[in-house]
Amino acid sequence: MSSALVFFTDLNSAPGKAQRELLTLASRFDTTIVAVASEISTEAREVLGNYAIDTVWQAANTGHGFGEHELAVLDTALQQTDADLVLLGNDSFSREIGARIAVRRQAALVTDVIDVSAELIATKDELAGSYSASVKSTTGVLIAAVKPNSIDDAPLAAPGTVQVNDLELQSAQESLVSVVAVEDKVASERPSLSEARVVVAGGRGVDGDFGPLEDLADALGAAIGASRAATDAGWISHDAQVGQTGITVSPQLYISAGISGAIQQKAGMQTSKFIIAVNKDVDAPVFEIADLGIVGDLSKVLPQAAAEIRRRRA
Ligand SMILES: Cc1cc2nc3c(=O)[nH]c(=O)nc-3n(C[C@H](O)[C@H](O)[C@H](O)COP(=O)(O)OP(=O)(O)OC[C@H]3O[C@@H](n4cnc5c(N)ncnc54)[C@H](O)[C@@H]3O)c2cc1C
Known part of the structure; x- marks a missing residue:
């Protein structure tokens, strides 16, 4: 029996293609858990209902930090499950959270993943796709940062609804830095570079x-x-x-x-x-x-x- 935990830094809007690919990959495992370090929007809940997910957790982010909230969400979710596999995005912020949780839990982080088999063997691109490697974790949980456009998105034929539970954080940590200013980026109408077709x-x-x-x-x-x-x-x-x-x-x-x-x-x-x-x-x-x-x-x-x-x- 293997259990996959998908971690999203936020689901403030409907999941994008890369996020839906993670849900598809996770739903191939016996148990699928989703942990989100934000409140989950109504549009996102509807999309989550298109996948075979057993448990969904959300934990609203109330402040600006350097990933402490996200780290606490993922850590708590891992403490409350027996997940063998964590799936997260291959963007730099998700990979940073993956690296920090890997250190904390002595787990293996594999980036640039394009697939994960039922035996928890990750296939990853090496040297910018010059060849691929099959990688197995030799310690604890496998944390896989999955490249966009790697998995065919396959929602359920008969969508359902998901129940979202609030996650009570166990491991909030004091930040060693304080954020003195935050500036929102001007939103672009264009697709995001890492996901664009x-x-x-x-x-x-x-x-x-x-x-x-x-x-x-x-x-x-x-x-x-x-x-x-x-x-x-x-x-x-x-x-x-x-x-x-x-x-x-x-x-x-x-x-x-x-x-x-x-x-x-x-x-x-x-x-x-x-x-x-x-x-x-x-x-x-x-x-x-x-x-x-x-x-x-x-x-x-x-x-x-x-x-x-x-x-x-x-
Ligand atoms: C450690 C390290 C990391 C790096 N990381 C990156 C990286 O992530 N990404 C990256 O891109 N580079 C990176 N570089 C830099 C990289 O080595 C090159 O210097 C850089 O990619 C060159 O950019 P360019 O092709 O735009 O410029 P140039 O090499 O100067 O090429 C410009 C091209 O434009 C063509 N050209 C000029 N005018 C026209 C025109 N009017 N119409 C059509 N063609 C025209 C020219 O023929 C030429 O081929 C890195 C370098 C190092 C050392």
Whole structure:
């Protein structure tokens, strides 16, 4: 009998695709528990009813900390279950919580997971998807941070309703730091970079003007990504950086424009299903991994592509 515990840092709105993938994966195990470090919204409760979940816990977050609340929720949930497996997101905050709980409980954290078998063997991407490895925990619970777009979302044919219970925290800890200011980010209409099915990414070749990329992204419903050269230049926020020291993406389509294709950039996007590269240098390394290469000036190619997509969709 194996038991999977899905941990979400919050469910203030309906679960996104990556979160639903975690629910699908968890529901393959004998017992499925969900612990959420926030109150669960009405929309989220409805979606949870689409999966075979045995227990749902919520614990409202009343303050700003550095993950202490989230850590206490996951720790308490683990104390109250015999979960063999914790599933959480592969975003940096979830992985941080995973690492901290792993230290606290002498458990194994495996990141970049793309599947977990019934025998609790995690399959994970190595070296940015160059090969995959099968990993088994040799100690206690396996904590798996699962990459988005790895699992086929499979809700129940006959959805039900879930009962949400309040989790009484056992292990709240004093924070060693205090937060002196919190600034909300301006919400974007675009899909989140790590989950988007289409990413349009720009590099030094955009020369400070992401306008043509944003226009193409709007035409495609895509997220915007960037190389480190572009984020370091301050042309776009650091959150958009794709690569070894940025976000790893694996969309259906990655359009790389004005990016040379350095190894550190490839590390974050080479598992994309289809790669289109636009570069004016025929020898740019990005063409080695591109499924379709366009040698040309992005300021001419991208507007034509956006116009043609809009024309065909009209
Ligand atoms: C430890 C470490 C970690 C790093 N992590 C990352 C990371 O996470 N992500 C990342 O991206 N990089 C990372 N880098 C940096 C990486 O090595 C490269 O320097 C960076 O990716 C280069 O960005 P770029 O391709 O935009 O710029 P460049 O290499 O300068 O390439 C610009 C490209 O644009 C093309 N171009 C110019 N004008 C046009 C035009 N008008 N139309 C079409 N094409 C045009 C050029 O032909 C060229 O190929 C890291 C480096 C180190 C050492």
